Amino acid sequence: IIFEDSSTASKSVAKEIAALIRAKQITKESCVLGLATGSTPKSLYAELVRMHREEGLSFRNVITFNLDEYYPMEPDSIHSYVRFMKELLLDQIDILPENCHIPDGTLPKEEISDYCAGYEAKIKAVGGIDLQILGIGGNGHIGFNESGSLQNSRTRLVALDHITRVAAAKEFSGLNNTPRTAITLGIQKIMEAKRVILMAWGEGKANIIRAAVEGEVTTKVPASFLQGHANAIFVVDREASKFL
Ligand code: GLP
DSSP, X not given: OEESSHHHHHHHHHHHHHHHHHHHHHTTOOEEEEEOOSSTTHXXXXXXXXXXXXXXXXXXXXXXXXXXXXXXXXXXXXXXXXXXXXXXXXXGSOOOXXXXXXXXXXXXXXXXXXXXXXXXXXXXXXXXXXEEEEOOOTTSOBTTBOTTOOTTOOSEEEEOOHHHHHHHHTTTTXXXXXXXXXXXXXXXXXXXXXXXXXXXXXXXXXXXXXXXXXXXXXXXXXXXXXXXXXXXXXXXXXXXXXXX
């Protein structure tokens, strides 16, 4: 779906999320959301916070699983995705803290693999992800599933691509301070989500959006796997759609 600008697009996605949350409230079910970080979903989170404050949208029945976290990373660091999510969404709404899950960047290395299996088990225990929100990296990564990630990849510790680290370097004030690894939800769990919405804004994403939507399905562009998902949409602004 192509929108004129990212603000209109984000409002439309927020409306869909709100409708899903409210529908699940009527049937007294939990609404399981997969959430992303990066600059792309910021306007979506702002709109959800506004709907909570001004329209009484409650998140009491919502359970969230974030895609990824840098490793190593302390939760109170200004760079952590925990902090990002709290500031932009989770601390601004009435969601129960115990319902919010973000990969733990503080674990000893030898515990990560069991932890990742546990993270997937928690998703399974609540019936899977109802709606997964995604951004896209300049190289086509989703979460931190970099080029080369397999369609059945599991939640794991990954090495970040040079191009991903360069993109993040300005926030970390230089490449040397930028983490080399991260924990990410695997592509398998993203593909198992009942619905997926990938969002992208701006001319800088136009090339990779074309590759992901119209190019061959390839591990080189992990977002291209979504072509095989039965209920995935790309929500883009005019600029990001320019090569479609
Ligand atoms: C990071 C995140 C991704 C995100 C990507 C794009 O790599 N781990 O989930 O999609 O950045 O970021 P942005 O939205 O800032 O372009």
